[in-house]
Amino acid sequence: MLYMVHMVVNIPATVSPAEADEIKRREKAYSQDLQRAGKWRHLWRVVGEYANVSIFDVASNDELHTLLSGLPLFPYMQIKVTPLANHPSSIVQE
Numbered sequence: 001m002l003y004m005v006h007m008v009v010n011i012p013a014t015v016s017p018a019e020a021d022e023i024k025r026r027e028k029a030y031s032q033d034l035q036r037a038g039k040w041r042h043l044w045r046v047v048g049e050y051a052n053v054s055i056f057d058v059a060s061n062d063e064l065h066t067l068l069s070g071l072p073l074f075p076y077m078q079i080k081v082t083p084l085a086n087h088p089s090s091i092v093q094e
């Protein structure tokens, strides 16, 4: 199942720069592991925002929730999930 996920990051000033850097380092490793596993298919920066649009390929709503709630930045994110279906005019059917 494919999902479009919009993540907006807002790290509060109460988190020290060193702590924020460590969380971002863990976030990068976590996301790259999921990309290598084929679960996080696309990761795009939204121009001008500390936000991304991503495409996830997972088996269920529960799997997606588990992956997203495991993000090191999860406590500092607003996340919107949009389930995707095939478009009848697309030449690529997934």
Ligand SMILES: O=C(O)C[C@H]1C=CC(=O)O1
Binding pocket: 007, 009, 027, 028, 029, 031, 043, 050, 051, 052, 073
């Ligand atoms: O920077 C972001 O958009 C947040 C997050 C998503 C992947 C990653 O490495 O950081």
